[in-house]
Structure formats: C-alpha cells, structure tokens
Amino acid sequence: MQKFIIDSPLDMHLHLRDEDMLKLVAPHTSKTFAGALIMPNLVPPVTTKEALISYKNRILKACEGDTFIPYMTLFFQGNYSYEFLNDIKDEIIGIKLYPAGITTNSETGVSSMDVDVLRPTLEIMSKLNIPLCVHGETNGFVMDREKEFMPIYESLALNFPNLKIIMEHITTKDAVELLNKYDNLYATVTLHHLLITLDDVAGGALKPHLFCKPIAKRYEDKEALLQAALNAHPKLMFGSDSAPHPKHKKECCGCAAGVFTSPIALQVLTELFEKYEKLDNLNAFISLNAQKIYDFEPLNKKITLIKKEFEVPNIYEYKNENVVPMYAGEKLNWSIESIL
Numbered sequence: 001m002q003k004f005i006i007d008s009p010l011d012m013h014l015h016l017r018d019e020d021m022l023k024l025v026a027p028h029t030s031k032t033f034a035g036a037l038i039m040p041n042l043v044p045p046v047t048t049k050e051a052l053i054s055y056k057n058r059i060l061k062a063c064e065g066d067t068f069i070p071y072m073t074l075f076f077q078g079n080y081s082y083e084f085l086n087d088i089k090d091e092i093i094g095i096k097l098y099p100a101g102i103t104t105n106s107e108t109g110v111s112s113m114d115v116d117v118l119r120p121t122l123e124i125m126s127k128l129n130i131p132l133c134v135h136g137e138t139n140g141f142v143m144d145r146e147k148e149f150m151p152i153y154e155s156l157a158l159n160f161p162n163l164k165i166i167m168e169h170i171t172t173k174d175a176v177e178l179l180n181k182y183d184n185l186y187a188t189v190t191l192h193h194l195l196i197t198l199d200d201v202a203g204g205a206l207k208p209h210l211f212c213k214p215i216a217k218r219y220e221d222k223e224a225l226l227q228a229a230l231n232a233h234p235k236l237m238f239g240s241d242s243a244p245h246p247k248h249k250k251e252c253c254g255c256a257a258g259v260f261t262s263p264i265a266l267q268v269l270t271e272l273f274e275k276y277e278k279l280d281n282l283n284a285f286i287s288l289n290a291q292k293i294y295d296f297e298p299l300n301k302k303i304t305l306i307k308k309e310f311e312v313p314n315i316y317e318y319k320n321e322n323v324v325p326m327y328a329g330e331k332l333n334w335s336i337e338s339i340l
C-alpha cells in the first residue's frame with residue numbers, strides 16, 4: 001500500500017504546556033489531529049473554571065487556522081463541590097487524578113488513594129457523568145508501580161460502577177488484562193510504549209529522550225500492549241502522552257520525564273500497523289474507539305499518509321523554547337501528504 005487515510009485522528013492524552021512552549025508544540029497536534037484530550041498539569045494546575053477557559057482560549061489561539069478541538073480536563077482535587085462540578089461539566093471531558101508527586105507537576109495531587117477518602121468527589125462525578133482519568137502508579141519500586149496500582153483500579157471500578165475510569169498511559173500486561181475484567185475501565189496507550197522497553201531507555205547508553213513516567217517495561221508488557229492496539233481492543237484508545245520538555249531539562253543531571261512524539265505519531269503508527277498487516281484497525285484505535293467511549297459528536301478531518309521518507313528534525317524551536325522529538329534525525333517510511 002502506498003497511501004493510507006486516517007479519519008479524524010484523536011490524541012486522548014496530550015500535554016500542551018503554556019506560553020511559548022504551547023505555541024511551539026500545539027500546531028504539531030492541531031494540524032494533523034481532529035482533537036485531543038488536554039492534560040491539566042500546568043504550574044499551577046488547572047483547578048478553576050476561569051483557569052480552564054482561559055487555558056482553552058490560549059490553546060485555540062496557538063492552533064489558529066486548524067480544525068481542532070481541545071477537550072479540556074480539570075486537575076482532580078478532593079474538595080470540588082457538586083455545584084462547582086455541575087457548573088463546569090459541559091466545559092470538560094474528564095477530571096485527571098494524580099497521586100501526589102508521582103510525575104511531572106503532580107505535587108498537589110491526592111495524598112491518599114483510599115476509596116473512602118475519594119468517595120464524596122467520585123460520587124458527584126458518577127452522578128454528573130464526568131469520566132475519571134488516572135495516572136495509575138504507586139510510589140513503590142519503579143518497575144512495579146503500575147502493577148501495584150491494579151488493586152486500586154479494581155476497587156475504584158467496583159465502588160463506583162457508574163464512573164467511567166480511564167487508566168492513562170498503560171505500560172503493563174497486567175493493565176491490559178484488567179481492561180477485560182470491569183465494564184467501566186478503559187485505557188489509553190502511548191506510541192512509545194508500543195515500541196520500546198526499558199532496554200531501549202537504559203540497556204545501552206542512557207537515552208534521556210525516551211525517559212518517561214511510567215517507565216517503559218519488559219518485552220512481554222510491550223507485546224501485550226501492541227497486540228491490544230493492533231487488534232483495536234474496543235476499550236483502548238490512542239493517547240500519545242506527548243510531553244515536551246526543553247532540551248536542557250532532558251539532557252542534564254535530573255532528566256525530566258516525558259517523550260515528545262506529536263510530530264511523528266501518525267507516521268509511526270501507520271508504519272507499525274502496516275508492518276503487522278493491521279492497517280484496517282488503525283482508524284478504530286486512533287479515533288473510533290475514543291469517539292464511542294467518550295460519546296463524541298461526529299468529526300470530519302481526513303489525513304492522507306503517503307509511503308515517502310520523512311526525516312525527523314533534530315530539534316523544534318520557537319523563540320527561547322526548544323524540544324527534541326522521539327526519533328530525532330532518523331528517517332521514517334511514511335509522511336503526511338495532505339489534510340482535508
């Protein structure tokens with residue numbers, strides 16, 4: 001096959017940051033994606049209606065000229081009232097919960113994952129039909145953090161059967177298996193976790209641009225994620241978790257966690273699904289599943305990919321900001337031909 005059309009791609013887990021970094025990275029998503037779920041971990045995090053609407057407007061401005069919907073999220077706090085959530089519910093697609101200190105800009109996240117502590121807010125969310133997106137890691141041993149979080153997902157799923165729970169950026173076989181156990185559990189998976197294991201990050205010379213949370217795991221985990229994605233598991237959505245940090249914060253002592261993949265995501269996914277002869281499932285994985293899970297209005301943006309070499313730039317820059325993409329300087333087999 002020489003050409004492939006992706007219908008209304010959606011990125012259901014995206015970090016756009018703010019100010020010049022927002023202006024630098026947003027167009028890399030808004031040109032080629034129909035919409036994206038925007039993470040709220042700014043400094044300070046997005047916790048008020050005012051902050052949310054003004055952030056949405058800054059995003060729309062950074063994406064000017066593109067047909068693109070930013071689906072906004074609120075940063076979970078245990079003290080949101082029914083009135084507050086009822087008032088903001090039409091502005092948001094979900095609320096993102098971070099255990100405190102577990103990842104970039106999560107210091108003000110929740111300090112307890114006890115269901116009874118979280119119950120008041122989660123009951124309001126169930127009633128108002130607001131999905132819960134979760135960064136599911138404990139603070140245990142780094143390779144076991146997601147696995148150790150599985151009982152927490154189970155107890156959330158059991159205690160709040162009417163709450164849609166999205167396990168964000170899953171990285172383990174255990175999480176894939178849990179998807180099939182509870183009706184109200186869903187998940188996103190990134191591009192990089194379909195491609196790399198811990199070996200690619202730290203098995204040879206350390207690769208800071210592949211360092212992210214949750215850390216890439218074992219071969220069998222990658223394999224389970226890949227099979228679920230290639231077969232367009234109906235409860236799994238594409239969420240790039242494209243998480244830009246400036247080069248000096250990646251290539252240093254104390255490397256920030258996050259992989260920047262927005263400019264290469266569609267090309268690499270096409271190559272991957274083609275390699276396994278699963279291109280027929282790509283539109284479900286990258287768009288239809290999310291539309292069903294989140295109940296979207298119909299979308300219409302067609303991206304034509306062509307089998308033609310694309311050399312990934314070494315760095316993207318705007319004013320004083322810069323960011324190094326995954327596969328910097330390398331050649332990909334597919335390029336974006338046109339956008340309609």
Ligand SMILES: NC(=O)N[C@@H](CC(=O)O)C(=O)O
Pocket residue numbers: 015041103104105135211212213214241243244257258259
């Ligand atoms: N994934 C990451 O490694 N980093 C994300 C935060 C997150 O999604 O956990 C970021 O905001 O930089």
Ligand SMILES: [Zn+2]
Pocket residue numbers: 103135168169213214
């Ligand atoms: Zn996260």
Ligand SMILES: [Zn+2]
Pocket residue numbers: 013014015039169241243
């Ligand atoms: Zn993220």
